[in-house]
Amino acid sequence: MTADISLRPVHHPAVKSGNIGVLLVNLGTPDGTDYTSMRRYLREFLTDRRVIEWSRWKWYPILFGIVLNTRPQKVGKAYELIWNKEKNESFLRTYTRNQSELMAERLKDLDNVKVDWAMRYGTPSIGSRIEVLKQEGCDRIVLFPLYPQYAAATTATVNDKAFHKLLSMRWQPALRTVPDYHDDETYIDALARSVETHLSSLDWKPDMLIASFHGIPMSYFKQGDPYYCQCQKTGRLLRERLGLKQENFMVTFQSRFGPEEWLQPYTDKTVEKLACDGVKRVAVINPGFVSDCLETLEEIAEQAAHSFHENGGEKFAHIPCLNDSEDGMKVLEKVVRRELQGWA
Numbered sequence: 001m002t003a004d005i006s007l008r009p010v011h012h013p014a015v016k017s018g019n020i021g022v023l024l025v026n027l028g029t030p031d032g033t034d035y036t037s038m039r040r041y042l043r044e045f046l047t048d049r050r051v052i053e054w055s056r057w058k059w060y061p062i063l064f065g066i067v068l069n070t071r072p073q074k075v076g077k078a079y080e081l082i083w084n085k086e087k088n089e090s091f092l093r094t095y096t097r098n099q100s101e102l103m104a105e106r107l108k109d110l111d112n113v114k115v116d117w118a119m120r121y122g123t124p125s126i127g128s129r130i131e132v133l134k135q136e137g138c139d140r141i142v143l144f145p146l147y148p149q150y151a152a153a154t155t156a157t158v159n160d161k162a163f164h165k166l167l168s169m170r171w172q173p174a175l176r177t178v179p180d181y182h183d184d185e186t187y188i189d190a191l192a193r194s195v196e197t198h199l200s201s202l203d204w205k206p207d208m209l210i211a212s213f214h215g216i217p218m219s220y221f222k223q224g225d226p227y228y229c230q231c232q233k234t235g236r237l238l239r240e241r242l243g244l245k246q247e248n249f250m251v252t253f254q255s256r257f258g259p260e261e262w263l264q265p266y267t268d269k270t271v272e273k274l275a276c277d278g279v280k281r282v283a284v285i286n287p288g289f290v291s292d293c294l295e296t297l298e299e300i301a302e303q304a305a306h307s308f309h310e311n312g313g314e315k316f317a318h319i320p321c322l323n324d325s326e327d328g329m330k331v332l333e334k335v336v337r338r339e340l341q342g343w344a
């Protein structure tokens with residue numbers, strides 16, 4: 001953009017403009033599995049009012065008195081089991097970075113688009129990457145919270161954080177937030193193809209396919225969060241696309257935290273019950289997770305598999321998340337191109 005220099009105060013800094021940023025944002029992950037890294041990460045996560053909606057006077061004594069003294073060690077050990085040793089980072093970070101690099105490749109035809117990635121908790125922070133995009137001349141940014149289903153605890157908190165960064169900026173970029181895509185045809189098709197590919201590599205067929213989503217407290221649902229309904233719809237569309245009967249497919253909710261009631265049925269209890277009821281072969285997919293992480297690799301592929309076998313189950317398969325696969329990238333690209341319309 002050119003401006004009449006004579007109208008500009010001499011000390012006005014040159015500001016690049018005319019580019020468009022695409023910022024992929026995932027939940028976040030600790031920088032290491034040690035106590036300090038784990039505590040820092042959990043502290044940022046669990047002080048977020050969108051995540052824990054309890055009043056602060058009730059929550060903080062529990063958080064600072066108990067949770068942050070015990071959970072970092074416990075969860076650090078779980079992270080160690082699923083750590084990407086080659087890169088010395090969690091797979092969530094590896095996949096998110098790969099998705100950003102692959103997205104940049106796929107959008108090469110749009111020469112003024114810059115792609116970057118950030119984490120809601122931990123590093124790189126959303127604010128620091130908005131800053132970098134702005135310095136690279138992005139006066140418009142598409143902010144993409146990487147969650148197919150909307151929840152206030154995930155999507156809204158990413159948006160909050162980005163707008164909070166804008167509060168401190170003189171020349172704010174225009175910000176477009178990407179909505180959920182829980183019923184998008186390309187997404188459902190990618191999930192279905194992933195199930196088909198994975199199951200065709202096994203010498204057995206599951207009696208039950210479980211679509212396990214991260215849970216939220218029941219009280220959030222009752223206050224109007226659309227998450228539960230969107231998970232149910234994703235599940236139904238996936239079942240229909242796979243041509244499965246209702247009795248061979250279930251939607252469940254995992255990763256409960258704290259004493260409250262969460263969305264039901266719970267994944268862990270369901271897996272245990274299925275095994276006790278004599279169901280011998282089970283497969284689990286995690287459609288709500290764009291990338292494999294602690295909750296899929298440890299809680300499902302390790303813990304749920306173990307509990308299924310302990311209770312008499314014979315075959316258990318965990319279907320990987322879409323991650324940086326060709327089909328997974330097709331979904332993300334479709335959503336991004338749709339949101340770039342009118343800009344790029």
Ligand SMILES: C=CC1=C(C)c2cc3[nH]c(cc4nc(cc5[nH]c(cc1n2)c(C)c5CCC(=O)O)C(CCC(=O)O)=C4C)c(C)c3C=C
Nearest residue numbers: 027028029030051075092151153154214216257293294295
């Ligand atoms: C009340 C607490 C939590 C809510 C609500 C919640 C919602 C929620 N979370 C995800 C996705 C992920 N959560 C992950 C880890 C994780 N989640 C919570 C708590 C709540 N999540 C905690 C405390 C943790 C950390 C691990 C632990 O201490 O158990 C992850 C994995 C991150 C990683 O590094 O691997 C993801 C992904 C969604 C989608 C969601 C609501 C819809």
Ligand SMILES: [Fe+2]
Nearest residue numbers: 027214255295
């Ligand atoms: Fe979570």
Ligand SMILES: [Fe+2]
Nearest residue numbers: 255256295299
């Ligand atoms: Fe968990």
